[in-house]
Amino acid sequence: MLGKLLCTNIGGGVRRYRITETEAYFGEEDTACHAHRCPTGRARVMYRASGLAYVHRCHMYNLLTIVTGPEGHPEGVLIRGLEGFDGPGRVGRALGLDLSMYGSPMSPSGYLWMEDDGVSLEYVTSERVGIQYASEEDRARPWRFRASGRRVLINGRRFGSRCQTPRSESTWSVTSRLSVRT
Numbered sequence: 199m200l201g202k203l204l205c206t207n208i209g210g211g212v213r214r215y216r217i218t219e220t221e222a223y224f225g226e227e228d229t230a231c232h233a234h235r236c237p238t239g240r241a242r243v244m245y246r247a248s249g250l251a252y253v254h255r256c257h258m259y260n261l262l263t264i265v266t267g268p269e270g271h272p273e274g275v276l277i278r279g280l281e282g283f284d285g286p287g288r289v290g291r292a293l294g295l296d297l298s299m300y301g302s303p304m305s306p307s308g309y310l311w312m313e314d315d316g317v318s319l320e321y322v323t324s325e326r327v328g329i330q331y332a333s334e335e336d337r338a339r340p341w342r343f344r345a346s347g348r349r350v351l352i353n354g355r356r357f358g359s360r361c362q363t364p365r366s367e368s369t370w371s372v373t374s375r376l377s378v379r380t
Contacts, residue, residue: 199264199275200343201319202312208294214313215292219279221326222341223263225271243301244272251310253299259287260295264304264312279344319345 203214243252244265252263252274267273276286283292293310302308323340 199277199312200321200345201317202314204277204280204293205306205311205313206293206309207306208309215280215283216317217277217279217312218281218319218345219277219284220343221276221278222343223272223274223276224341225267225273241272244274245270246301248273249304251299251302251304251308253290253295253297253302255297256286260290260297261286262290262293262295262310278342322346 199217199220202217204217205212205214207213241252243250244263244267246265247269248264248266250265252265253260254263255261261276263274263276265272265274277289278284278286280289280292283289299309302310304311321343324342324344325338325340326342
């Protein structure tokens, strides 16, 4: 999802933001995942098929996790950063998220959707943050993805002075299940 455009028509007029940071969550077996214990409460939407917005509250902020798994297996990608907005709480404010968007389809006919304009970003991986409640093994997983600087490819052409072959996020199954509008 890094480098893709997260689009919204919340509040009138379409706005597009490039995704610069994400964290992945993978099923009941991942103790950091909200659906770790069962399909009840706020995590119910994660058990539905990919392409839905899981808007949830953390402290005083509304956060966005995009459901990415097949029906019955809770997987999702938390949007942690957009160009100009670092941190999931700031992302939520920039997008104008509210809890009524919980479970809404990621579609241009809804509140939020994604577009692919051909940009790929170099990225680094690291441990997820803010999950002290998770097992040590799950805290150590390198499932946080952050843009490391320059855009690498635009419609297949190199861009920038220090281009390298970018790592492909699509090798991780959770991100390949969500269709992106091109």
